Amino acid sequence: MDLNLRDIRAFVAVAHAGNFTRAAARLHLSQPALTVQIRRLEEIVGVRLFDRDSRNVALTPAGRDLLPLLQKSLNDMEHVLIDARALGEGSWGVVRIACLPTFAASLLPDLIQDLRKDVPRAGFHIRDVVASQVNELVRNEEVDIGLTGGGQADAAFDVLHTGVDRLVAVCPKAHPLARMRHIRLTDLASVPLVLTAQGTSVRAVVDAAFSDARCTPEVACEPMYMMTAVAMVRGGLGVTILPGTAREVRAEPGLIVRPINDPAFVRPIALIKRRGRTLPKVTERFVAAMKQKIDPAPQA
Structure with a gap:
C-alpha cells in the first residue's frame, strides 16, 4: 500500500486536535472511518503513531518525528x-x-x-520570428500556438483562425509616390524597392503580386527585418512595402505611408496549433481574445 493524501490529512488532524472526535468533525468524517485511516497509515509506515486510552490521544516518539515531514508533504x-x-x-x-x-x-x-487583468498569474513565452520559423516552432512543440503568414494547408496544423494584413508602401515625404493618395503596382514597379528578404511572408506576397502581373521589380536591397527596411528608406535607397499593422512604418516622422490599390497586396495570416494537441485553458482564453483583434479573412 502507498501513502495517500487522505491518510496523511487524517494523521495531521488527529495530531493537532489531540482527540479523534474533534479531528473527525474537522474532516467531516465519522470517528470509525477516521480510526480506519489512522490504522491503515500505521500499517503502511510499520510503526504505531498514537498512544490511545479512553480519554486521550498522544503522539508516539515515531509520530512526533513523522509529524513535520508529513505536515510538509501535506502542504506541498x-x-x-x-x-x-x-x-x-x-x-x-x-x-x-x-x-x-x-x-x-x-x-x-x-x-x-488585457489577459493579465483577468489572470494576474498568466505568464508568456514569446518567440517573434518570420513565418517559416513560426511553423517550425509549432511543429516541434516548442510553442503551443503560432500566428503565421500565408495560407496553411499543412496537415500537421489545426487552423484556429484566419485573417489578413493589408500591405502599404512607405516612402520619404519628398518622394514622388508620397503625393499619390493610392499607389498601384505599376507605380511600385517604376521605383527602386527595399524588400524584406526571401522567406518572409511579406516578401512572398510581394513576389506573387509582381509575378502575376508579369512585372519585375527593381530591388535595391533585401534586409531581413522591417526596422532595417525602414532605415534603408530613410537613407534614400528606395520605397519599402510593409504590413499596415507594423508600428515601424509610423516610427519615422520623415516617412509617409500610402495604401496600395491592388488586392494582391494582402498578406493572409493564420493562427495555428499542432494538430491533435490540447491547449492549456489559459491559452484558450488568449486565443479567444486574439480572434477578436485579428482582421478576419474574407469568406470565399
Whole structure:
C-alpha cells in the first residue's frame, strides 16, 4: 500500500486536535472511518503513531518525528492540487506563442495586458520570428500556438483562425509616390524597392503580386527585418512595402505611408496549433481574445 493524501490529512488532524472526535468533525468524517485511516497509515509506515486510552490521544516518539515531514508533504500536495485546479480553470499558466514580428510589436502587448487583468498569474513565452520559423516552432512543440503568414494547408496544423494584413508602401515625404493618395503596382514597379528578404511572408506576397502581373521589380536591397527596411528608406535607397499593422512604418516622422490599390497586396495570416494537441485553458482564453483583434479573412 502507498501513502495517500487522505491518510496523511487524517494523521495531521488527529495530531493537532489531540482527540479523534474533534479531528473527525474537522474532516467531516465519522470517528470509525477516521480510526480506519489512522490504522491503515500505521500499517503502511510499520510503526504505531498514537498512544490511545479512553480519554486521550498522544503522539508516539515515531509520530512526533513523522509529524513535520508529513505536515510538509501535506502542504506541498495541497499546493499542487491548488495549482492543478488553477491550470484547469485557466486562472494560471504560461502562454507559449510564436508570432510574426509585426504582431508582436503591435497587437500583442495590449492582448497581454488585457489577459493579465483577468489572470494576474498568466505568464508568456514569446518567440517573434518570420513565418517559416513560426511553423517550425509549432511543429516541434516548442510553442503551443503560432500566428503565421500565408495560407496553411499543412496537415500537421489545426487552423484556429484566419485573417489578413493589408500591405502599404512607405516612402520619404519628398518622394514622388508620397503625393499619390493610392499607389498601384505599376507605380511600385517604376521605383527602386527595399524588400524584406526571401522567406518572409511579406516578401512572398510581394513576389506573387509582381509575378502575376508579369512585372519585375527593381530591388535595391533585401534586409531581413522591417526596422532595417525602414532605415534603408530613410537613407534614400528606395520605397519599402510593409504590413499596415507594423508600428515601424509610423516610427519615422520623415516617412509617409500610402495604401496600395491592388488586392494582391494582402498578406493572409493564420493562427495555428499542432494538430491533435490540447491547449492549456489559459491559452484558450488568449486565443479567444486574439480572434477578436485579428482582421478576419474574407469568406470565399
